[in-house]
Amino acid sequence: MMSTRWSRFAGLAVLSLAFAFAASAQVKVGTVNLQKALQETAEIKQAEADLKARFGPRQEELAALEKEIAKLNQEAEANQQKYNEAALAELAARLQTRQRQYQRNSEALQEAVNRERQDILQRVGQRFQEVVRKVAEEKGLDVVIDGANLLYSKPALDISSEVTAAYDKAYPAKK
Numbered sequence: 001m002m003s004t005r006w007s008r009f010a011g012l013a014v015l016s017l018a019f020a021f022a023a024s025a026q027v028k029v030g031t032v033n034l035q036k037a038l039q040e041t042a043e044i045k046q047a048e049a050d051l052k053a054r055f056g057p058r059q060e061e062l063a064a065l066e067k068e069i070a071k072l073n074q075e076a077e078a079n080q081q082k083y084n085e086a087a088l089a090e091l092a093a094r095l096q097t098r099q100r101q102y103q104r105n106s107e108a109l110q111e112a113v114n115r116e117r118q119d120i121l122q123r124v125g126q127r128f129q130e131v132v133r134k135v136a137e138e139k140g141l142d143v144v145i146d147g148a149n150l151l152y153s154k155p156a157l158d159i160s161s162e163v164t165a166a167y168d169k170a171y172p173a174k175k
Contacts (some may be wrong), residue, residue: 028140030159031147033134037160037167042075046173048118052112058109065102072098124171131167136161 038044072095080088136144139159147158 030141033147042173
């Protein structure tokens with residue numbers, strides 16, 4: 001309880017000092033909407049297209065399996081009165097097998113896509129930070145803030161498009 005109060009006090013003191021410093025010296029600030037700027041890079045667009053091409057066939061297989069499950073469900077509902085107990089049990093077993101298969105395949109696909117995306121974002125993210133730093137230095141900025149977390153900033157402070165263009169120039173997408 002006491003340490004929480006002191007940490008709040010210390011935080012307020014640091015914040016006050018930061019504002020005092022900013023008031024005494026002109027601090028140049030820029031904003032970047034990191035998520036949007038990253039998504040606009042040619043490398044990320046190419047990577048997304050590659051992911052779709054690579055995992056598209058598996059997505060199509062899942063869609064076909066999903067249709068098969070829906071068809072089996074429909075068949076089971078429509079023919080409950082016509083089928084004997086053994087036929088209904090066999091149909092229920094087929095349905096359950098297909099549902100498990102769909103669940104496994106869906107989870108495996110999602111895991112593979114997520115893993116690939118994380119690898120891409122990690123690689124691109126590190127490069128992107130370097131580019132943000134270079135653009136900030138070129139523009140003489142002291143601070144660059146992620147615009148997604150701001151309540152308000154003047155549009156003139158946004159350097160997202162410049163950072164994206166600099167990234168594309170430094171790291172062109174491979175075809």
